[in-house]
Amino acid sequence: MSQQSMIDVKNVTAAYGALTALNDVSLNVQKGEIFGLLGPNGAGKTTLLACVEGLHKPKQGEALVGGISVQANPAATKRQLGIQLQKTALLDDLTVAELVEVYAALYEVYLTSQEIDALLARFDLVEKRNTLARRLSGGQQQRLALAVAIANDPQIVLLDEPTSALDPHARRAMWDIVRQLHNEGRTIVLTTHAMEEAEALCGRVAIIDCGRIVACDAPSALIARLKLNPMLKATVELPLEQVRALPEVSAARYTGEHLEVETARPEATLTALHELAARLDRSIRDVALRQPNLEDVFLKLTGRELAEQN
Ligand SMILES: Nc1ncnc2c1ncn2[C@@H]1O[C@H](COP(=O)(O)OP(=O)(O)O)[C@@H](O)[C@H]1O
Ligand SMILES: [Mg+2]
Structure with missing residues (x-):
């Protein structure tokens, strides 16, 4: 299949005053991809989209849409884009159709x-065509924002x-x-801070943290490359240092009351x-094994958790 570059971000650095929101970010999106920007709040996802949309001017570097520089030709690049903003202020006193x-x-x-x-039919909004936008439910408003975003029949949807x-x-x-x-x-x-959304939808994902892309690939490739082991999950209260010291355990953490242990040998672990719990007189419930996911990738790459910061 021939490749056609739809979006090129080249060494973009972006700032708000003294705050650097993006630091030398480069990425490329090919025609026909669903590409995800995955990162916690404040990572720089919205700023990166804004640079592509021509709504934020990078301090350094440039963004291209369909090979055309956003800064040099904002009108031509915008025509190719459908844009759903994070907070679309849908004008209050217009109906859906208006x-x-x-x-x-x-x-x-x-x-x-x-x-x-x-167009409204595709988003299950025909019956709402004469309703004021502000009277729609949250889900309906999100769908309307998307209907609006593709009203100009764009090749690229952000x-x-x-x-x-x-x-x-x-x-x-x-x-x-x-x-x-x-x-x-x-x-x-699309941007998201939910790893299950990125895994469900995206062929490739750029993991972004503190204004930098820390990894970019297919979710399965990211997981494979880091050689992460399966995760053993259990509901039990145990001191983490003692869990981490068990043989075969490469990492351990708590998500809420659930202990998660990365292990090359789940049965042995x-x-x-069970032995440790018996010694400390604790009970283990709800044991399960799960395959590593993008959350684990993020934790491994940044040392922090994706979910808990949002
Ligand atoms: N208009 C703005 N003025 C000042 N700082 C901003 C502005 N917009 C975003 N920031 C800051 O830039 C960083 C990146 O923000 P943003 O791109 O919105 O991240 P994300 O979309 O990943 O949550 C954050 O530290 C945020 O506080
Ligand atoms: Mg954002």
Whole structure:
């Protein structure tokens, strides 16, 4: 398959006054990818998208969209982009249908009312066409933001935390919509701080932390490259230092009341855990084994947890 570069970020450094938000970031997104920017709050994800969108001017480096420099030709690059901002201030006193019409017109795309309905139908919003945007539920507003983002039929769709603050059902619905946009041949870049979202949707992921990309690859490749062992999970109260000292244990931590132990030999470690628990008169419940995930990758690369900072 021939490769076509849709987004190139070249050595971008971005700052807000004295604060460096991005530090020499480079990445490349190919046509047809769902590409994820995964990192905790404050990592620089929104700033990176803003540089691609032409909404933030990098201090150094440049961003290209479809081979065209965003800074040199902002109008031409914006026309290729559909943008769902992290907080879309959907104008308060417009109805759903009016909003779609207005946003498309900003891109000089003038939709007929049939076209507006067809667009709303894809996002399950037809019945809401005459409802004020501010009266929609959270999930409906997120879907409307996405409908608005693709009103100009863009090749590339940039989604900033598309599912944050959504309940699990609305989140799944949004995942389906993202997959649908991808199936139509669009290139998708999304940000998230949820590793399961990145794993579920993204072919490749850039892990971003403190303004730097610390790794970039397919989720499975990231996990494989770090040679992470399976994780043994159990609900038990044990001193971490004693768990870490057990044979075969390469790491141990608590997520809430659940102990997670990385081990090359789960059976041996489980036996050792039972012995330790018996000695300390503690009971072990809910034992499970899980394969390593992007959360473990982030922890390994940064020494910190992705989830607990959000
Ligand atoms: N408009 C702004 N003014 C000052 N600092 C900002 C602004 N926007 C973001 N920042 C800071 O830049 C860093 C990166 O922020 P951001 O790109 O929003 O991260 P993320 O989207 O990953 O949460 C953070 O330290 C944040 O506080
Ligand atoms: Mg953000």
